[in-house]
Amino acid sequence: MHEFSLMESVIRIVKEASESNRLARITSITLVVGKLSGVNIEALRFAFEALKNEESLIQEAVLEIEEKEGQGKCSVCDKIVPVWHYDLLCPDCGMPMQVAGGDEFYVKSITGERDG
Amino acid sequence: MAEIIVMKAVNAENELYAAQVKETLDKRGILLINLLSSPGSGKTSLLEATLKEWGGKYRCAAIEGDLFTDEDARRLERFGIQVVQLNTQGSCHLTANMIVKALEKLDLKDLEFLFVENVGNLVCPASFNLGEHKRVTLLSVTEGKDKIKKYPKAFYTADLLVLSKIDLLPMTDVNLEDLKQDFFRVNPQADFLSLSVKTGQGLSQWLEKLENWRRGT
Numbered sequence: 001m002h003e004f005s006l007m008e009s010v011i012r013i014v015k016e017a018s019e020s021n022r023l024a025r026i027t028s029i030t031l032v033v034g035k036l037s038g039v040n041i042e043a044l045r046f047a048f049e050a051l052k053n054e055e056s057l058i059q060e061a062v063l064e065i066e067e068k069e070g071q072g073k074c075s076v077c078d079k080i081v082p083v084w085h086y087d088l089l090c091p092d093c094g095m096p097m098q099v100a101g102g103d104e105f106y107v108k109s110i111t112g113e114r115d116g
Numbered sequence: 117m118a119e120i121i122v123m124k125a126v127n128a129e130n131e132l133y134a135a136q137v138k139e140t141l142d143k144r145g146i147l148l149i150n151l152l153s154s155p156g157s158g159k160t161s162l163l164e165a166t167l168k169e170w171g172g173k174y175r176c177a178a179i180e181g182d183l184f185t186d187e188d189a190r191r192l193e194r195f196g197i198q199v200v201q202l203n204t205q206g207s208c209h210l211t212a213n214m215i216v217k218a219l220e221k222l223d224l225k226d227l228e229f230l231f232v233e234n235v236g237n238l239v240c241p242a243s244f245n246l247g248e249h250k251r252v253t254l255l256s257v258t259e260g261k262d263k264i265k266k267y268p269k270a271f272y273t274a275d276l277l278v279l280s281k282i283d284l285l286p287m288t289d290v291n292l293e294d295l296k297q298d299f300f301r302v303n304p305q306a307d308f309l310s311l312s313v314k315t316g317q318g319l320s321q322w323l324e325k326l327e328n329w330r331r332g333t
Contacts, residue, residue, distance in 0.1 A: 002208055002240045009126045021120045031126075038243050038269050075304075086268030086302045096304025099272075107122045114118055 003040055006105075007047035011055060013107045018057055023112035026061040030109045034102040036070040036086065061112075070102030130244055133212035137247025140219060146227045147330050150246050152270050153254035154263075155236030158280040158313060160188045162254065162322070163231055165313040167195040169323055174228040174330075179218045181210040181235045188233060198222050209240035212247055228330065238267035250329055256281040261290045264298040271302045276325060279310035282317060 014029055033039050048063045070083040074090035074097045081091060088097040125131070141148050151159045163178060170176070177198040180188040189201035200218040202210060215232065222230075232248065234241040253274035255263055258281055264271050271277060277299050285292065292310070299308055309325065311318030 002243075005207070006126055009129060012129070013122065013124050013126065017120055017122045017124070021118065023118065023120065027117070036269075038239070085265075086272045088272075088304060089301050096300075104125070105127070106125045109119055109121050109123075111117060111119045 003043035004047045004051070006039060007044060007051055010048075010107055011051060011058065014110055015055070015057060017107070017110055018112060021112075022115050023110070024057075024115045026058045026110055026112040028062045028064055028111040029058070029107065030064040030066065030111075032066045032068060032104055032106050032108050034068040034070065034104040036083065036099060036102040037105040039105050041065055041067070066108065068102050068104060071100045072097035073100035127244070130212050133216050134245040134247035137212055137215045137219065138249075140224070141230065141247070141249075144224050144227065146224060146230050147250070147326075148230045148232065148246070148248045149326070149329075150232045150234060150241075150248035150251045151254065152234050152238070152241050152251065152274070153236060153256075153280075154238045154259060157236070157254040157256040157259065159233045159236070159254055160191055161313045162278070162280065162311075163192060163233065164195070165316075165319060166231075166323065166326070167192065167197065169319060172196070175226050176229045176231065177222050177227055178231045178233065179210075179215065179222075180233050181214075183207070183235065204235055208235055208237050209244050210234050210246060211244050215246050229326065238263065238270045242267075242269040242273050250275045252276045252278055254278045254280050255295075257285050257288050257290050260288070261295060261298075264295065264302055268302045271299060271306075274303060274306050276307045276309065277303070278322065279308070281312060281314075282310040283312040283315045 052058045071080055072083040072088055073080050074095055076095040077093050079092055090097050153159050178192050180201045183204055183206055186201040189199040192199045200221045202214050232246055251274050253270050296308055309318055309321050311322055
């Protein structure tokens with residue numbers, strides 16, 4: 001339950017990207033959150049609403065979240081299957097799988113208005 | 117209106133600090149072990165037992181993460197090792213930049229093992245790389261049979277699961293084989309060992325594991 005500090009990191013990334021691209025006002029922030037990332041989306045949204053008023057840059061921004069499904073890849077048969085939890089035995093051959101997707105958490109893009 | 121593609125991982129900053137920690141320690145051949153568990157699983161007791169058994173055989177230091185107090189640091193200082201106590205003041209996990217700062221307080225010369233005792237919590241610490249070489253997750257048998265399923269990430273990211281307080285197993289409804297199977301489903305690659313610092317059972321396997329890691333095997 002550390003979504004506040006995660007959101008602070010998101011805001012830092014957004015500020016850096018805004019500065020280097022000379023954006024003065026952000027209208028939307030798009031995050032990609034994997035279902036195996038351990039990040040709680042509801043808590044993330046709550047943190048965003050609480051923190052956005054402290055930053056004029058993002059005060060009017062909307063938070064868009066794209067969720068990614070979890071995927072496991074079997075180490076033996078290479079089959080890729082959807083995974084909802086960390087339950088990593090291949091449903092076909094019973095061998096160990098590795099997480100092949102759905103553990104990501106990144107800032108995908110921002111939209112904003114340029115200075116002047 | 118402009119759309120900027122950012123594509124930057126939220127933990128990118130932590131990963132930079134983690135790489136810095138690893139580089140600093142690799143240069144000196146120091147093995148960093150990150151210990152994770154819920155509060156009361158016996159992280160500090162395991163370190164005490166380790167230091168006692170070794171009796172100065174290896175040069176060790178520890179970084180203790182707690183919300184408040186320096187009680188764990190004081191317990192380990194009795195063994196004559198350097199200890200840095202980190203108080204997170206309420207934060208639920210350690211981050212790599214805290215380790216960077218802690219390293220500045222340690223004399224790294226001739227150190228062989230550096231143990232980090234993370235904040236007691238099976239959730240958040242699992243998501244933060246501290247630059248460790250090995251991650252060990254402890255689970256005490258008294259925590260019940262369902263914890264691996266409920267908090268999988270702490271087990272998925274571990275290199276070794278230590279089942280502690282194994283002497284108490286008969287007093288619980290935990291079935292050791294079921295627990296191993298749960299762990300195997302979450303982390304088919306990692307190792308498993310059970311021990312008790314009270315009876316000394318399994319302690320030699322733990323010490324052997326540490327020595328093997330140090331030798332890179």
